[in-house]
Amino acid sequence: xxxxxxxPRHKITKRGQNVTFRCDPISEHNRLYWYxxxxxxGPEFLTYFQNEAQLEKSRLLSDRFSAERPKGSxxxxxxxxxxxxxxxxxxxxxxxxxxxxxxxxxxxGTRLTVT
Amino acid sequence: xxxVEQNPLFLSMQEGKNYTIYCNYSTTSDRLYWYxxxxxxSLxxxxxxxxxxxxxxxxxxxxxxxxxxxxxxxxxxAAVHDLSATYFCAVDKRGNSGNTPLVFGKGTxxxxxx
Numbered sequence: 001x002x003x004x005x006x007x008p009r010h011k012i013t014k015r016g017q018n019v020t021f022r023c024d025p026i027s028e029h030n031r032l033y034w035y036x037x038x039x040x041x042g043p044e045f046l047t048y049f050q051n052e053a054q055l056e057k058s059r060l061l062s063d064r065f066s067a068e069r070p071k072g073s074x075x076x077x078x079x080x081x082x083x084x085x086x087x088x089x090x091x092x093x094x095x096x097x098x099x100x101x102x103x104x105x106x107x108x109g110t111r112l113t114v115t
Numbered sequence: 116x117x118x119v120e121q122n123p124l125f126l127s128m129q130e131g132k133n134y135t136i137y138c139n140y141s142t143t144s145d146r147l148y149w150y151x152x153x154x155x156x157s158l159x160x161x162x163x164x165x166x167x168x169x170x171x172x173x174x175x176x177x178x179x180x181x182x183x184x185x186x187x188x189x190x191x192x193a194a195v196h197d198l199s200a201t202y203f204c205a206v207d208k209r210g211n212s213g214n215t216p217l218v219f220g221k222g223t224x225x226x227x228x229x
Contacts, residue, residue, distance in 0.1 A: 031214060042119075042203050042219030043158070056216065091157060095214060102214050103148060106158040 002026075004107035006092050012113045013082055020078045021110045025094030032075050033104060034067055035091040036060065043091055049075060050097060082114045117142050119206055121220035128194045128227050136223045138187040138204035147187045148205045148217065149178050158203065162189075194227045201225070 005024045013019050025032045030051050035043035046065070047057045051072035061067075064082075069075040079086055089111050093104040118141040128134050138147070145166055150158040162171045164180035164187060171178050175198065177190045187204055201224045205217040 033216060035217075040221075042205070042222050043217075045208065045216035045218070048216055058216075093158075097214055103160050103163045104217060105160065106150075108157045 004092055004094050004105055006090075006107040006110050008110060009108060010111045010113075012115065015084060015114055016081055018078065018080045019082060019112065020076055021090055021092075021112075022074055022076050023092030023094075023107060024074045025092070026105060028096065029094035029105075030072065030097045031095045031104075032069055033093040033095075034075070034077050035093065037089045037091055037109075038087075046077075046090075079112075082112075084114045087112055087114045117206060117208060117218045119204060119218050119220040121202075121204055121223050124221055124223060126223055126225045128191070128225065130195060130227055130229050131193050133193065134191050136189040136191070136202055136225075138189070138220055140185050140187075140204075140206045140218075142206075143182070143185075144206045145180075145182050146207055147180050149187070149189055150203045150205065152201045152203065152222070154201075161202075189223075191225075194225075196227050196229070199225055199227045 007022045033048040034046040037043040045058050046061050047067045049069040064080045067077045089109045091109045092107045095104045120139045147164045149161040152158050162178040167182040169180045175192045180187045201222045203219050203222045205219045208216045
């Protein structure tokens with residue numbers, strides 16, 4: 001069990017560019033979540049998947065954001081036409097769909113800076 | 116809309132002292148999570164509280180849950196510098212089943228000083 005991994009760990013991009021982040025969950029976990037965290041705040045939910053199905057998208061997820069989990073394993077989060085307000089830490093978490101505790105395990109995050 | 120409030124938001128403690136962080140939430144839930152975050156790092160799970168009256172302890176930290184009061188506490192005993200971090204509580208967005216997105220408080224930034 002290597003834990004949740006995310007790539008890249010840091011991304012600096014210019015306003016207007018597109019970026020894509022990847023998340024690899026813990027291998028047996030069927031639920032995968034994306035959160036965004038800005039400085040001094042708690043993480044805020046963006047979207048989540050059960051296997052390959054996207055179950056919910058937050059109103060924070062504008063049309064410029066899209067997420068996929070094509071084979072129910074890794075997931076990607078793409079931001080098109082980045083804006084300075086997109087600068088944040090993007091966190092991925094995964095959990096088992098069954099079991100009593102069902103806690104979410106978080107990856108190291110991708111820190112995005114939009115200049 | 117579910118709201119989760121923590122207080123205090125900032126806490127400066129002397130080594131060896133005790134203190135309590137409070138987490139209130141606005142809707143019914145029997146399940147609450149505590150996480151720790153070090154600067155620039157991700158979230159580390161500390162406790163999962165699964166029922167009314169649940170109490171869990173790990174080292175100098177003890178967490179409890181009162182679902183009737185919609186209140187959880189994180190008690191720090193004899194603080195040491197290594198406990199300096201930001202502590203978040205979180206509640207399942209929908210009900211008690213788990214497996215839903217989490218709603219987090221703003222976090223309590225704890226600094227333990229000599």
